[in-house]
Each structure stands twice: as C-alpha cells, then as structure tokens.
Amino acid sequence: MQFLDQRPSYDLTYNDVFMAPSRSNVTSRLDVDLTSTDGLATPTPLVAANMTAVSGRRMAETMARRGGLAVFPQDIPSDVVAASLAKVKAASPVFDTAVTVSLTTTVGETLSLIAKRSHGVAVVIDEDRRVLGLVTPQDAETADRFAQARDVMINDVTRVTADTDPADVFALLAEQHQKIALAVDPDGRLVGVMTPKGALRSGIYSPALDAQGRLRAGVAVGINGDVPSKVRAALDAEADVIVMDTAHGHQEKMLSALTQAREVRDAFAVETGRSVLIVAGNVVTAAGVHDLIDAGADILKVGVGPGAMCTTRMQTGVGRPQFSAVLECAEAASERGKSVWADGGVKHPRDVALALAAGAGSVMIGSWFAGTHESTGDQLVDHQGRAYKESFGMASARAVRQRTREQSAYQRARAAMFEEGISSSRMYLDPQRPGVEDLLDWITSGVRSSCTYAGARSLAEFAQRAVVGIQSGSGYEEGRPVSQSW
Ligand SMILES: NC(=O)C1=CN([C@@H]2O[C@H](COP(=O)(O)OP(=O)(O)OC[C@H]3O[C@@H](n4cnc5c(N)ncnc54)[C@H](OP(=O)(O)O)[C@@H]3O)[C@@H](O)[C@H]2O)C=CC1
Numbered sequence: 001m002q003f004l005d006q007r008p009s010y011d012l013t014y015n016d017v018f019m020a021p022s023r024s025n026v027t028s029r030l031d032v033d034l035t036s037t038d039g040l041a042t043p044t045p046l047v048a049a050n051m052t053a054v055s056g057r058r059m060a061e062t063m064a065r066r067g068g069l070a071v072f073p074q075d076i077p078s079d080v081v082a083a084s085l086a087k088v089k090a091a092s093p094v095f096d097t098a099v100t101v102s103l104t105t106t107v108g109e110t111l112s113l114i115a116k117r118s119h120g121v122a123v124v125i126d127e128d129r130r131v132l133g134l135v136t137p138q139d140a141e142t143a144d145r146f147a148q149a150r151d152v153m154i155n156d157v158t159r160v161t162a163d164t165d166p167a168d169v170f171a172l173l174a175e176q177h178q179k180i181a182l183a184v185d186p187d188g189r190l191v192g193v194m195t196p197k198g199a200l201r202s203g204i205y206s207p208a209l210d211a212q213g214r215l216r217a218g219v220a221v222g223i224n225g226d227v228p229s230k231v232r233a234a235l236d237a238e239a240d241v242i243v244m245d246t247a248h249g250h251q252e253k254m255l256s257a258l259t260q261a262r263e264v265r266d267a268f269a270v271e272t273g274r275s276v277l278i279v280a281g282n283v284v285t286a287a288g289v290h291d292l293i294d295a296g297a298d299i300l301k302v303g304v305g306p307g308a309m310c311t312t313r314m315q316t317g318v319g320r321p322q323f324s325a326v327l328e329c330a331e332a333a334s335e336r337g338k339s340v341w342a343d344g345g346v347k348h349p350r351d352v353a354l355a356l357a358a359g360a361g362s363v364m365i366g367s368w369f370a371g372t373h374e375s376t377g378d379q380l381v382d383h384q385g386r387a388y389k390e391s392f393g394m395a396s397a398r399a400v401r402q403r404t405r406e407q408s409a410y411q412r413a414r415a416a417m418f419e420e421g422i423s424s425s426r427m428y429l430d431p432q433r434p435g436v437e438d439l440l441d442w443i444t445s446g447v448r449s450s451c452t453y454a455g456a457r458s459l460a461e462f463a464q465r466a467v468v469g470i471q472s473g474s475g476y477e478e479g480r481p482v483s484q485s486w
C-alpha cells in the first residue's frame with residue numbers, strides 16, 4: 001500500500017482515510033479472487049468474532065458456507081464447543097441447515113425458531129427426520145399461538161436430492177413459483193434447505209472446507225487456567241484454527257500460554273498429521289507482533305479499543321487508531337512471513353476494504369454481525385416494532401461474571417471491577433439485510449469493487465497496489481449518502 005502523499009507521523013482510523021482509484025486492467029469485479037492471505041486461505045477474508053453474543057453454531061455454519069470463518073468464544077465450556085463443532089462438521093456445505101419442528105410444536109415456538117435462520121420457514125419432520133410439511137410465518141400469523149404446527153403446515157413442498165446443482169434448484173424454484181427447496185437423502189430424510197438467493201450465493205461463494213470437505217470453524221482459548229488441556233480439547237474437537245485470546249496480548253502470561261499452545265499443537269500434528277494454525281492477540285505494535293511470533297503465533301489479531309462494545313480507550317486511555325495499528329502490524333508480520341487479522345471497529349464495507357488494503361489477511365467483525373438472524377441471541381422487538389438482538393462485550397461485567405463462574409464469590413467480585421466493555425446494547429437488524437449472508441454480500445461486493453478500482457485481481461495485489469489518502473472530517477462526511485434533500 002502507498003500513501004497518496006507522505007506517510008503521516010500520527011495515527012489514523014478507518015474514517016481518516018480513503019482510497020484513490022488507479023489505472024486498472026481488471027474489467028469485471030467477478031474476476032477478483034478474495035481468498036484470504038492469512039495462511040488459512042479461506043475463500044472469503046471475513047471472520048465472525050469470538051464473542052458470546054455473535055458466534056455459535058448457526059453463525060459458524062453460515063460463515064463457512066460463504067467462505068469465511070467464525071470463532072467459538074473462550075467462555076463456552078469445552079464439551080459444549082465440541083458438541084457444536086460436531087454439528088458444524090456434520091452440516092451440509094451447500095444446503096442451509098433447516099429450522100425443524102415436530103407436528104405438535106406450538107405456533108408460538110415455531111415462529112420464534114423461524115427467526116433464528118434467514119430462510120424464513122420451519123420444516124415439520126417426524127422422529128426419523130422425514131419431511132411432513134412446512135410452516136411459514138404467513139400461514140401461522142393468524143393462528144392462535146398455542147395451535148400446533150400440524151394445524152398450519154402446508155404439504156406442497158419442493159423436494160430435491162442432496163446432490164442437485166444449486167443452479168438447477170434455482171431454475172426449479174422459478175418454474176414452480178416456490179420460495180424454498182428441501183433437500184432429502186435417498187431415504188427421504190431432510191438434509192437441508194435452499195432458497196433462490198441461497199442457490200445464487202452458492203454460485204458466487206465457495207465454502208471454507210477442511211481436508212475432509214467439511215465446514216471449518218475456529219475455537220478461542222483464554223490465557224488463564226490449564227491452557228494445554230484447553231488447547232488439546234479444542235484440537236480433539238476438530239477446531240480448524242486456535243485463537244489465543246486476551247485483551248492485552250503483549251504480556252508475559254500470553255507469551256507463556258502461547259508457548260504451551262504451540263507445544264500441544266505440534267505434538268498433536270505429529271500424532272494425527274493434522275496441523276492447525278494459531279492466532280494470537282490482541283496487539284497493536286510491531287514489537288507485540290514480533291514477540292508473539294517468537295512465542296508461536298502464526299497469525300496476529302490486531303486491535304485494542306476499536307470494538308463497538310469496547311470501553312477500554314475511555315477507561316484506560318490505551319489503544320491505537322485501527323488503520324495505523326493494522327498497517328504497522330501487517331508490515332511487521334509480513335517481514336516474518338506471517339499475517340494479521342484486523343479485529344474490531346468495522347461498521348461499513350469500506351472499513352473491511354481499508355483493513356485489507358493495509359495488509360490484513362482477514363478481517364474480524366463482532367457487533368455488526370450480532371444484529372443478524374444467525375447470531376446467538378434471541379430476536380427481540382422494541383416498542384416501535386423494530387427487531388434487535390442484545391450484544392455485550394467480552395470484558396463487560398456480564399461476560400466476566402460468566403467467565404469466572406467457577407471461582408469464589410470474592411474472586412468474581414474482584415474480577416468484575418476491571419470491566420472494559422458494555423454489558424448490554426441493542427444491535428438492530430437491518431430490515432434490508434437481516435441475515436449475516438446479506439451483510440457478506442454487501443461487504444464482499446464492496447471489496448471486489450475496491451480491488452478493481454486499485455487494479456488488483458487478488459488481495460495480495462490489492463495490499464500492494466492500493467493508494468491511500470488522508471481526509472478531513474468533511475471529506476468523510478461528503479462520502480455519506482443522503483436519504484432526503486438538504
Ligand atoms: N480487543 C480489545 O480491545 C479488547 C478485547 N477484549 C476481549 O475481552 C475478552 C476478555 O479478555 P481479558 O480481559 O484479557 O480476560 P482474560 O480472561 O483473557 O484474562 C486476562 C488475564 O490477563 C491479565 N491481565 C494483565 N493485564 C491486563 C489488562 N490490561 N487487561 C486484561 N487482562 C490483563 C489478567 O489478570 P488480572 O485480572 O489479575 O489483571 C488476566 O489474568 C477477550 O475476548 C478479549 O479479546 C477485552 C478488552 C479489550
């Protein structure tokens with residue numbers, strides 16, 4: 001990346017910078033390869049953050065189907081992570097996992113379950129997962145909440161075999177004027193579902209798959225307690241990447257945890273032949289990058305204080321404007337043949353493009369993804385009827401209480417004094433983009449376009465060719481669209 005003028009002596013946020021277009025011979029945005037340059041080579045360079053309000057099984061499956069990753073948070077017990085990962089690995093890489101109910105599930109419960117996925121229906125199945133019918137919100141709307149699925153389900157469903165090409169599913173749905181197809185195995189058991197949009201996306205995105213063709217996901221591990229056992233448990237659960245996670249990554253405790261994690265990982269690789277990369281953070285300086293690489297990190301997680309749930313900067317004065325943090329850390333990592341994840345502070349597709357221009361291998365997003373169907377929380381509705389989900393920071397009193405649940409009351413109370421995050425915030429679902437895939441479409445189309453403006457066919461070329469200028473507050477404001485006359 002080059003600066004349009006001189007590299008400034010002060011630090012920059014995403015809002016402080018813009019990209020100038022360069023002469024380009026990339027004639028289509030679809031010619032851009034978005035494969036991440038972080039060593040994981042996921043087809044889409046986006047990671048859902050290891051936050052309890054963001055990443056669970058639904059987020060992990062959906063992100064991986066569209067080429068990205070999600071990381072299970074450190075606060076989830078190992079056995080729960082193992083069970084969730086097993087379900088991710090068992091899920092179809094092509095068809096969405098269906099929301100399923102039985103004949104006797106109440107309409108109220110069915111409607112609340114439908115909101116957990118973007119495809120907008122619940123499939124009624126028997127004990128052997130054989131399809132009995134479909135419930136849509138439209139059919140259920142006028143029914144009593146205590147009526148049962150069998151009272152409102154429809155039987156007119158489109159079935160396809162699980163090996164049907166998504167383009168053929170699209171054509172079939174158009175021909176039959178249907179909104180969803182159900183994939184079934186040869187015994188008629190439900191495998192998954194596909195909407196016309198899902199079929200279209202399957203032609204644009206490649207899934208992030210492990211060596212056995214299953215969806216990939218990561219697991220975060222904290223630096224306290226029995227680190228080797230926690231890392232081993234994550235590896236045994238088939239985590240595809242381990243994220244060593246703490247607020248202040250450049251501290252001795254992290255270096256020793258990382259050294260232990262690397263030893264466990266290496267022994268596991270010898271035993272099983274499966275080699276797993278380790279991400280560690282968070283850091284914001286070149287010195288932090290070098291120390292963590294020396295201790296065993298393959299990828300550095302960069303960002304102190306840019307997160308939407310974060311009170312660190314106001315509480316401590318510590319942190320660094322994120323664009324400069326990513327730029328410096330990516331440069332330092334690349335000297336050692338390593339890469340970084342830009343973590344936090346992403347609110348628009350442009351922020352992702354700028355992080356990649358600064359050299360990030362992938363970009364991690366938390367709060368923005370919390371406001372989607374696939375995040376872990378239940379969908380709530382405010383007094384104006386707007387749908388939202390609750391989000392909270394991983395260093396908030398709420399998260400600290402959860403993380404320290406096995407400690408004494410005194411230790412818990414003491415830990416809670418150090419909160420550096422918001423315990424409750426509302427992340428509204430965008431009515432135009434309520435699912436995480438809608439956000440992925442928006443972000444990746446923006447990034448593809450950014451690459452063509454820079455004349456880049458890949459993210460490595462983009463990080464080389466991007467020309468970045470510095471703008472005033474009014475420069476940033478000028479770029480914002482207006483929804484009514486002024
Ligand atoms: N990216 C960011 O800006 C931030 C991210 N977070 C996220 O919050 C979660 C919790 O992280 P964390 O608070 O580190 O909790 P952890 O449970 O990972 O524990 C942190 C350990 O580091 C020690 N420590 C020393 N200095 C610090 C410091 N300045 N801040 C925090 N711990 C310190 C703590 O000891 P002791 O408690 O005795 O001091 C504790 O033993 C993680 O998911 C993390 O990524 C949190 C804050 C900032």
Ligand SMILES: Nc1nc2c(ncn2[C@@H]2O[C@H](COP(=O)(O)O)[C@@H](O)[C@H]2O)c(=O)[nH]1
Nearest residue numbers: 049307308310344345366367393394395421
């Ligand atoms: N200082 C804090 N940072 C936090 C907390 N919880 C999470 N985080 C960090 O934010 C990013 C996600 O950023 P976002 O802008 O996309 O929401 C996450 O990965 C963590 O590094 C917190 O309580 N305090």
